[in-house]
Amino acid sequence: MDTSVLELPAPPATRLRRPGWRDPRLLAGLVMVAGSVALGSWVVQDAQRTVEVYVAAETITPGSGVVPSELVVAEVRLAAGELERYVTVVDGLPADAVAVRVVEAGELVPRSALGTATALDLRPVAVPVGQLPSRDVVPGALVDLWEVPAAARDAEGAAAQPAPHRLATGLTVAEVTRPEGAFSAGGSTVVQVLVPEADLPGVLAAVAGPGTVQVVHVPGTGG
Structure with missing residues (x-):
């Protein structure tokens, strides 16, 4: 039996064209x-x-x-x-x-x-303090001012100590002058605080009065 292979024509090769611009x-x-x-x-x-x-x-x-x-x-x-x-x-x-x-x-x-x-409603007031304030009392710190009235005598002549009262709260410290050298023993520290004008009469009267004014540091400020 005669067998023969039918040869088909090869397909033409496909060429990739270079893309144009x-x-x-x-x-x-x-x-x-x-x-x-x-x-x-x-x-x-x-x-x-x-x-x-x-x-x-x-x-x-x-x-x-x-x-x-x-x-x-x-x-x-x-x-x-x-x-x-x-x-x-x-x-x-x-x-x-x-x-x-x-x-x-x-x-x-x-x-x-x-x-x-002109936009400021604050005035600096010098407050002498007999006791050394906290080291955190530095420019920029906040403090409260308390007045400790001078001791008095009642009608019977007995000594009486009026209770301290708060003068102002949350005042900014502008400057602190601490005694140094030969003056450190007898000198007092002066704390310049910025006081709103509305609180000036009470603060100035307390500073000039017979009692004492205590500067109380607000924790978390200054330092």
Whole structure:
């Protein structure tokens, strides 16, 4: 029996055509690559962008004048929303700027912490204290003032000690002067506190009166 193999013609080889510049797939790929490169470059540059801002070298208390010579400059990276909250070197400080709240040492100077002297309702009062106050009583700390009235005698001539009473609460310490050297034994510490105008009559009368005024530290402040 004769068998024969029928040979079929081989199919023509399929050749891949090189995509042309007008091929939409190639154009879309180029756009994606270019976009990725541009986005990565923008992210890197934005992460490295810094701005110079003012920082408090020491604690600034309300009523203190704020000038560049008493501040330090630091380069920081801040988001756009945060940058508007602080005073930058480029913008500069307002003329005759006065602190209206405490700015701690090392803190970036907020714009909201600056104002004018006329906006303050505080006046400094020197309070001499016979007993050394806590070491946490430093500029920027909060204290309460208590009056301890002088001893008196009742109608029968017996000695009576009136109860102490509070004069003011939550006052900011502006300055503390402690005796040093030869004067440390007999001298007294003087604490400058910022008193609201409404409390001035009572505080001044107590400081000048026969009794004593005690400065009581508010825990968690100063130090």
